[in-house]
Amino acid sequence: APVLAIESSCDDTACAILAPDGTILAETVLSQSGHIPFGGVVPEIAARAHLAALPGQVRRTLDAAGLPAEALGAVAASTGPGLIGGLIVGAGVGKGLAVALGRPFVAVNHIEAHALTARLPGLVPGGAPFPYLLLLVSGGHCQCIAVEGVGRYRKLGGTIDDAAGEAFDKVAKMLGLGWPGGPAVEALAREGDPAPWPLPRPLHGRPGCDFSFSGLKTAVAQKLAPYDNGALPRPVAAGIAASFQNAVADIVADRVAHALDMMPDATLLVAAGGVAANGALRARLDALARARGLPFAAPPLRLCTDNAVMVGWAAIETMRARHALGLPPVDDLALLPRPRWPLDQMAARFDASAA
Ligand code: ATP
Numbered sequence: 343a344p345v346l347a348i349e350s351s352c353d354d355t356a357c358a359i360l361a362p363d364g365t366i367l368a369e370t371v372l373s374q375s376g377h378i379p380f381g382g383v384v385p386e387i388a389a390r391a392h393l394a395a396l397p398g399q400v401r402r403t404l405d406a407a408g409l410p411a412e413a414l415g416a417v418a419a420s421t422g423p424g425l426i427g428g429l430i431v432g433a434g435v436g437k438g439l440a441v442a443l444g445r446p447f448v449a450v451n452h453i454e455a456h457a458l459t460a461r462l463p464g465l466v467p468g469g470a471p472f473p474y475l476l477l478l479v480s481g482g483h484c485q486c487i488a489v490e491g492v493g494r495y496r497k498l499g500g501t502i503d504d505a506a507g508e509a510f511d512k513v514a515k516m517l518g519l520g521w522p523g524g525p526a527v528e529a530l531a532r533e534g535d536p537a538p539w540p541l542p543r544p545l546h547g548r549p550g551c552d553f554s555f556s557g558l559k560t561a562v563a564q565k566l567a568p569y570d571n572g573a574l575p576r577p578v579a580a581g582i583a584a585s586f587q588n589a590v591a592d593i594v595a596d597r598v599a600h601a602l603d604m605m606p607d608a609t610l611l612v613a614a615g616g617v618a619a620n621g622a623l624r625a626r627l628d629a630l631a632r633a634r635g636l637p638f639a640a641p642p643l644r645l646c647t648d649n650a651v652m653v654g655w656a657a658i659e660t661m662r663a664r665h666a667l668g669l670p671p672v673d674d675l676a677l678l679p680r681p682r683w684p685l686d687q688m689a690a691r692f693d694a695s696a697a
């Protein structure tokens with residue numbers, strides 16, 4: 343029976359219904375606009391907006407799928423990591439629905455959901471067999487993960503300061519662009535000449551695959567300092583945007599190259615997260631994978647950023663994997679939302695001795 347999934351870990355209120363084979367029966371996303379005047383996500387506003395939107399959105403998603411709630415076989419929600427207020431709202435609505443219907447509730451790790459998205463049927467030609475390397479680059483996360491199986495993830499490296507999307511958003515702010523900054527920086531970079539604005543590439547060539555963006559951000563601020571008290575000429579802004587974007591693409595490509603060295607059995611490179619929408623970055627990753635004889639896949643934009651389809655799919659993969667191991671069906675009613683939920687804790691769900 344179909345699974346209804348809820349995503350409310352940040353500023354997108356999303357709901358989706360998937361058939362057991364992963365076919366998307368309906369999906370709805372509401373991107374909260376209440377944060378725009380603040381130039382970033384305000385947790386309290388986010389939680390209240392999820393609360394206001396979610397019940398109606400669940401009903402609309404059921405209507406869009408043409409299904410009565412009684413047709414659902416399970417209800418899933420991301421319960422971490424993320425902003426705790428929103429997670430509590432999503433988990434509360436999901437658990438309430440599951441209890442009312444007498445169906446299992448599946449708590450989904452948001453990062454795991456990003457990690458498994460590539461396995462949605464039809465997304466990657468030939469499927470996405472394990473093991474593969476996942477680059478997760480979003481507003482809150484920047485890491486390389488070896489995806490070895492459902493519940494089996496190894497973090498190879500991550501950012502030691504800002505996430506890549508955070509860097510895009512901060513540079514956008516410095517350039518006087520709106521929020522979220524990634525798409526605005528990318529658009530401005532298209533008309534810019536990066537040559538007069540050389541910028542550093544922190545950690546480039548270093549062993550391992552950790553990321554660092556704060557030195558790059560500071561360097562951008564220094565280039566902009568002479569314009570602090572006057573108008574910023576558009577060619578300057580565009581040139582710096584282009585140079586910054588090149589630097590990010592260089593940094594990420596170098597780090598991912600190292601991650602692939604650390605994971606010689608990888609069969610595929612997958613990028614996910616909002617920054618994976620960046621065309622310059624995608625082109626670099628595609629070239630990098632091709633040079634190694636590996637396919638490169640990035641889910642379509644709507645499945646790259648926060649969405650509920652990935653939550654539903656992760657729930658389906660979890661239920662399947664437990665079934666294959668002969669474990670009782672998952673039911674996470676007692677599991678509480680968690681602002682942090684490290685991926686290495688997911689293996690416990692498939693530990694037969696703990697069941
Ligand atoms: P989380 O980290 O929990 O997934 P999030 O809401 O920040 O949360 P996403 O929705 O996946 O994550 O991504 C949003 C980020 O992606 C923002 O920082 C935004 O600036 C960045 N982004 C979106 N489009 C682009 C783009 N074309 N180029 C660069 N960055 C982009």
Ligand code: FE
Nearest residue numbers: 456480647648
């Ligand atoms: Fe996310």
